[in-house]
Amino acid sequence: MADYTLYCAPDTYAMGAHAVLEEVGADYAVHWVHIFTDTPDPDFLAASPHCRTPALKGPDGTVFETGAVALYVAERHPGAGLVIPPGDPRRGAFLQWFHYLATTLQPDVIIQYHP
Template structure:
């Protein structure tokens, strides 16, 4: 049995999608961010970074959302959620997952936590404005990739698509949201028909109707 330490609409969302898609035997354990439970002594034993998510497999805890996603894909190679070794799309899987995590997600974190990136509160509006532009640039790259592709890597759904849906949801309040990009908006609307996305978003009480319009 897997144990996923999660918080709704947090970085645990992508691993939650994968666990559901894989029909894995898993338990959800809420980490209450409102009470700062991710910084508790008990949780820090599992995840010294004090962030969400953590996946426990047996006695082995793993943290960092993309690492969890890759490990789940490797545990279930028959799922097709990651191209097989030797498949020319395998390096593209790593490329896009790294881009989503290291570029889009990183820019979103600065956008939503600007106080962590300046020692002068007067500059926070400038940080936010700059991040809106950088996030739009990242979304534009993804939009171009989707012009001729059903999914991020082509015709087949992978873990990258679940990871992207998570980040797209976080990007909705940005000045130029994902829905303003033609191909990205079309792609996200299509993903709303995915039964795993529907089920997990219902569990986490997330509203995906903005993507359907």
């Protein structure tokens, strides 16, 4: 059984979370959900009570939202070098740009390519 289950839906921001799982070499399974046309299954709703993707079921709980999933996975796999650790003077700049990409740039890019 995989360590993680990533719940994704077409035309959502799930690609970023998927990329982080790939980058760290995580053992994961993808569960596609169709939030706009199907009744969500109970496992997905347990991972994402707001019925939004991406959502991730991991070894110690669930997390949803692209940035939260990416940071959760990256911090659980420090050897991959995807995050600046707490206490490092560069941490503030890392968090600033991380959240800028997730909340400002990514939505604009999605709008450009899916008007």
